[in-house]
Amino acid sequence: MVRLDDVDLKILLALIRDPRIQVSELADEAGVARNTAQSRLRRLQRSEVLREGGRDIDLGVLGYDVLAFVTLEVNHRELDAVITALRQIPNVLEIHETSGRGDVWVRLIATDTHQLQSVLRQILRIKGVTRSETTFALHSHLAYRTAPLLEHYAEHDH
Amino acid sequence: MVRLDDVDLKILLALIRDPRIQVSELADEAGVARNTAQSRLRRLQRSEVLREGGRDIDLGVLGYDVLAFVTLEVNHRELDAVITALRQIPNVLEIHETSGRGDVWVRLIATDTHQLQSVLRQILRIKGVTRSETTFALHSHLAYRTAPLLEHYAEHDH
DNA sequence: TAGAATTTGAGCAATATGGTCAAATTTAGG
DNA sequence: CCTAAATTTGACCATATTGCTCAAATTCTA
Incomplete structure (x- = not known):
């Protein structure tokens, strides 16, 4: 498991915001010398925290081992408030309103x-949430990817 | 809706592979002059095809408007073959093995x-898939993000 | 407290960037 | 088919960034 200190964290956050940010800016953001930022960046790239070059982060490597999909049944009148409350929770990575049984799908x-x-x-304490159903993701067989679709796009959908 | 030509596509694919790739390499990959690569990159950044935050590309902007979560019931003996078959499909963006009712969760x-x-x-024609249940994502209330979790990480989980 | 590891600041050469420009090429319309 | 507009190209330039080294300072660890 990889451990990040404050400098790594600031660098990562800056990279998420703008993957093409310059090393010198990275250094400024993290408040360290350019040399340090450069070696930290190198290390982050090697450590596989940064997936495939830079955009996405492998949270598993950081110790976030439990991934779950939660389906919530929500009182429609309070949907907006529920969404707002969900967004406050850092462990909530993604929210979609769905068709079907539940009303809201959450990646936790x-x-x-x-x-x-x-x-x-x-989450269950949030006013408007009436029921929840949790599914655990035991193993990822394919991490989020878009490249094949884009390659396909050229020949077909377009 | 944004339309991409072959040059945009090659640039996007190169950026997904390595977001910090140099403009001149981008030009080589796409087989155009550096000037062209530079202006295309600028345009892509402005057009919001390239997202800031966790995930690379906004597929909605490209016309992929239908997002669905599919839960598959799979004959365990043939799980590996099913996964392999699913991976071949460009429209499959993500696959997880799950606990609970279904066995495999797919982002389509x-x-x-x-x-x-x-x-x-x-998908239903794949040998080993016995049942499927599709849920439509009608509206995204929170696109995949990791920044808040990382900010949190500093103070707590770590 | 000693030794190891990291960080810092400086300096340097090679490279990349962002910009301009005129000419060439491609695209879209009539 | 021809014209006008848009895009692309290659060349150029000044400036900024990168990748690298090195010795000194600092921080971490045992």
């Missing part, structure tokens, strides 16, 4: 099942 | 419901 991540429990309780 | 994207139908048929 946590360090362990204990932390997940705690986040789930937090 | 398509230009329209007709194309989605076609992909779903393709």
Whole structure:
């Protein structure tokens, strides 16, 4: 597992915001010398925290091992408030309104099942949430990718 | 909706592979002059095809408007073969093995419901897939993000 | 407290960037 | 088919950035 200190974190956040940011700016953001920023960046790239070059981050490598998909049943009148509350939770990575049984689909991540429990309780306390159903992602067989679709796009959809 | 030609596509694919790639390499990859690569890159950045935040590309902007989550029930003996088959499909963006009712969770994207139908048929024809359940994502209330979690990480999980 | 590891600042050469420009080429319309 | 507009190209330039080294300072670890 990879551990990040404050400097790594600031560099990562800057890279997420703008993957093409300059090393010198990275250094400014993190408040370190350019040399340091450069070696930290190199290390982050090697460590596989940065997936495929730079945009996405491998949270598993950081110790977030529990991924879950949560389906919420929501009182429609309070949907907006529920969404707003969900967005406040850092462990909530993605939210979609869906068709079908539940109303809202949520991607949740946590360090362990204990932390997940705690986040789930937090969600169930939100006014307007009437029911929840949690599915654990036990193993990722294909991490989010768009390249094949784009390659396809040229020949077909377009 | 944004339309991409072959040059845009090659530039995008190169950027996905390595977001920090140099403009001159981008030009080589796309087989155009550096000036052209530079102006295309600028345009792509402005057009919001390139997203800031976690995930690379905004597929909605390209006309992929239908997002669906599909839960598959799979004959365990043939799981590996099913995964392999699913990976071949460009419209499959993500695959997870899950606990709970279904066995495999799939993120599907398509230009329209007709194309989605076609992909779903393709999936149901895979040997080992016994049942499927599709949920439509009608509206995204929070696009994939990791920044808040990382900011949180500093103070807590770490 | 000693030794190891990291950070810093400086300096340097090679390269990349962002910009301009005129000419060539391609695209779109009539 | 021809013209006008848009895009692309290659050349050029000044400036900024990169990747690298090195010795000194600082921080971390045992």
